[in-house]
Amino acid sequence: MKVAVVYESRTGNTARAAEMIGATAQELGHEVGVWPTRKANLDFLKDADMVFVGTWTDGIVIGGHRPGDAGRLLDLPGIWGKPTAGFLTYALHAGKVVDGLADVVKLRGGDWIGGNVFKRNKLPAGIAGFVVAAIDAAEARLGATTDA
Numbered sequence: 234m235k236v237a238v239v240y241e242s243r244t245g246n247t248a249r250a251a252e253m254i255g256a257t258a259q260e261l262g263h264e265v266g267v268w269p270t271r272k273a274n275l276d277f278l279k280d281a282d283m284v285f286v287g288t289w290t291d292g293i294v295i296g297g298h299r300p301g302d303a304g305r306l307l308d309l310p311g312i313w314g315k316p317t318a319g320f321l322t323y324a325l326h327a328g329k330v331v332d333g334l335a336d337v338v339k340l341r342g343g344d345w346i347g348g349n350v351f352k353r354n355k356l357p358a359g360i361a362g363f364v365v366a367a368i369d370a371a372e373a374r375l376g377a378t379t380d381a
């Protein structure tokens with residue numbers, strides 16, 4: 234599959250998570266591109282079979298959690314109908330921020346397949362399992378579409 238990883242990152246944690254996700258997908262034999270949203274290769278994105286969208290957790294730690302710089306994610310073209318998995322980094326408490334990212338992806342027309350949060354000082358914990366599960370889910374969706 235062609236796998237695009239796009240992210241927002243202010244201090245580098247989500248960028249690191251994105252690179253780890255990309256490296257794992259590549260190890261699994263996929264063709265991968267990893268970019269910040271505003272530098273995304275739009276041709277690659279247009280042809281991608283699945284997308285990972287990532288950002289950081291914004292909030293007041295105990296509550297109000299929402300995807301950071303969601304406006305830039307909403308500017309993202311090219312994920313209409315594509316199986317899309319979300320990831321976020323956080324410091325202490327992420328609450329239900331994954332639900333917020335799901336809403337953003339769905340607004341852009343992405344086919345949401347699930348998401349995960351990753352503690353910024355525990356990376357890469359959990360990344361490999363997340364990528365394997367997301368790619369499996371995307372392949373299942375694409376297979377179902379092809380068979381229909």
Ligand SMILES: Cc1cc2nc3c(=O)[nH]c(=O)nc-3n(C[C@H](O)[C@H](O)[C@H](O)COP(=O)(O)O)c2cc1C
Nearest residue numbers: 242243244245246247289290292294322324325326
């Ligand atoms: C304005 C602001 C609000 C934040 N709110 C939270 C929060 O509510 N909960 C949390 O766990 N981390 C919070 N963080 C921490 C970031 O989500 C965390 O450091 C993340 O890994 C940053 O990603 P980046 O390095 O890709 O920018 C906040 C950071 C900023 C700048």
